[in-house]
Amino acid sequence: MANSKKLSSCRKIPPQIYLWVAISIFGASSAVTRKLTEIGAQHFIGTHNPISLCNVLFVGNLCALFVLVIIYRRQLNLFNLKRLSRMEWFSLISVAIMAGAIAPGLIFQALALTGVNNVVLVGRLEPPLVLALSVWLLRERVNLWEIIGAIVAFIGVMLTIFLEPTELTTIPIRMSEIGIGELLAATGAIILAISTIIAKKSLSNVPLGIYNVVRTALGTAIFFLTALVLYGSDHFTDVLSPFLWQWMLAYGVLIVVIGQSFWLKGLRYLPVSTVSLVSSFTPIAGIFSAYLILGEVPTQAQYIGGSAILIGIFLSQVGIQHQVAYSRNRLTCVQTDQGIKNKTGFRGI
Template sequence: MQKVINRIPGRAYLLLAIIIFAASNSVTRKLTELGEQNLIDGRNPISFCNVLFVGNLCALVVLFFIYRRQCTLQTFKAIPQNSWFGLILISLLSSALAPALIFMALDLTAVNNVVLISRIEPPLILALSILILKDRVNIWVIAGAIISFVGVALTVLLQEPSTEMMQMGGLSIGRGELMAACGAIALAISTIISKVALKQIPLGIFSLIRTTIGTIVFFFVVIILYTPSHFMDVFSPFLWQWMSIYGAIIVVGGQLCWFAGLKTSGASDVSLASSFSPIAGILAAYLILSEAPTMAQYIGGSVILVGIVLNQIGVSRKMETSAPQPSINPVKEMEMEVGFKGI
């Protein structure tokens, strides 16, 4: 069995991970709709808060089972102090703040909007990498990032007026779209921090610590902002029945496929696989939710695809002119152009 798994190319793992991650938004919305059809004393047992909290708990159980051998006192002591600070900050941004914002966005706007607006993340990562890390990129990559950013802007600005719109600088922007953009910004910042602060942390320890901190912080934030009754149905068998599947497939399965792909793939393979993310997300919304794209989404999505194509041309040319690179560090690049991963 292990030999068969080892024969599977890294690109296949990456593509499977992208499909799983891209479907997470639609699956989350579908689960909340199932909860609305099975209310408990008028409450939805599969609320967005419960999905995030219980999904993290399910992921923690599976991740601990997989990486339990790495969980030793010696391993934790070997982590430098400055890496701990970076790890905590990444956990707050990518495992607590970003998922919470994206889940709230899913409650306020169409899944396709969240999928397309989340594509603001790669251009932001590129801009921050150039400004902070002094990365050198070619004109094709820069042009692709700018055009993708324009596509995201068109998706937001061409939306039909609704009651969820709010005024910002003379422009009407939906609250859901704004939260999706803020979630993508949080993920982009966490990616830059991971490139700077995390270099020698074992993959299992990174995943466990990030998920644990994110779960704890999210729990207390909800308790403070709302009330403890917000988690009243967190032990509902109906909730755990669905979240066990969600946590195992979407959260853990997707990340394990992603990590397996990173071990044997180069940056160009990762970039190419990630380019399918918006297409997979829109197809998932149509197949799972029967949500057809609007005209604004067609226009913005088409422009984003042009930007992705230009980015791929730039990545390919960079690979042709540079020396062969070793396989990607799974921890350092785990956030690379993937966006929301279900938690």
């Protein structure tokens, strides 16, 4: 009886809560990652930083995978695996490659080349892209306010990219210069947006445990093999360092396991428009975390771009509130009409 009450109370947790917790974790993840690499720089092993960005991604995911297998061990059986269709397996592998290996690798490389705030703000390309793809591919209905909000947020991201003063790591493009770090962050955001749509469209019926474990395991393996080809085996020289593993165990549990699990929990039960809106608050959490953890003060370009993003978020929120109010009024009208029909016995022609 006690277990059933506990289960019932867990089900009553609004899915929005899961999304907000996940977004708070994701917002802080870039600052936490940069801080960890700074801690590693103070504890060199020979001439190497044991907490390099590649080691953070690889070992952090291994720690997360170990915890995920323990948590979801009951779901990881041959019967559940055989129930997945070929399309689900194809989608699962695609999402694992994109969201578990390629996008994190690009974003981590961006963190090595530009400021955390830039990576956070440029990453806001993802919500407008998710919204656009959901309308195009998932046929979700959005109103004019949401469209305008997404466009304004997109403009804010572009302002952050083009107004940010860059120095060495730049690619000349006509009259402007785009930093390589910002370009990598933008590419990572695009890939994450595509993976979100695939997950929403094709993986809603895949057990959460199987999704998390396969995504983490396959993403980690692909990233490791790619890094070996690009950088060589020496790149992971300090991968067995106890100092690295003690930090990565905490990182993997908090950022990967809790963050991803809560994100998927909310993603499954909410429309893409709501997911897009909530995820738009990531830059606020990211900039706040960068200031608290790293002391990184926003630049003028980040203030301008961030302000535009906030305006876009506000406009999108207005649109969602209008949509919710319209749905409620329509439901009330239908219920009233149904009540009249029940009383009079009238069923129409």
